[in-house]
Amino acid sequence: ETGVTQTPRHLVMGMTNKKSLKCEQHLGHNAMYWYKQSAKKPLELMFVYSLEERVENNSVPSRFSPECPNSSHLFLHLHTLQPEDSALYLCASSQDPVQRSSYNEQFFGPGTRLTVL
């Protein structure tokens, strides 16, 4: 138990569906992240929210839409996905480092296994 929870743990959706992934952290952190892990590929950082403002978007398709209503909750809204979007979606949180040269450990949730039919 890392203090980061994700729901649902498994999701199967059609290409025309709209769904949302939820992440919640109980660690008092002020930064949250969405990662994508496809089969045989490295973890890819999708979005970062620090102090509830999105600070980075790694050219992720617009069919993925993040939302961070407060420092404890993070959502990933999904619509008109493609089969190649099937992957494990991981959420993480950390304390945002004061200096950009520093690093604070990221704590990961268990992930949501997404299958797009």
Add this chain to the structure above:
Amino acid sequence: DQQVKQNSPSLSVQEGRISILNCDYTNSMFDYFLWYKKYPAEGPTFLISISSIKDKNEDGRFTVFLNKSAKHLSLHIVPSQPGDSAVYFCAAKNNNAGNMLTFGGGTRLMVKP
């Protein structure tokens, strides 16, 4: 183009022996390196890290070695235990990039009793 590579997708080791997991990187701006461990149905958990100003960091059975000239790091686990069986990810942080990490593809370690 992958900046962090783990060229061995899997490794099998006998219990009690040494496990060596390797990682190569291309970006000379990376200044901090981490290893994460992932069990099935769980998220990655932090294992050990090393700053680019060091060439070795040890924590119990786990030691990470960094060779900056070769842009190579390795994780040594000795003695290996069956509970070490997991996927190990190498990750790197770019200098002055805050908390952004670049991950390798992972190596699945199997420790046989």
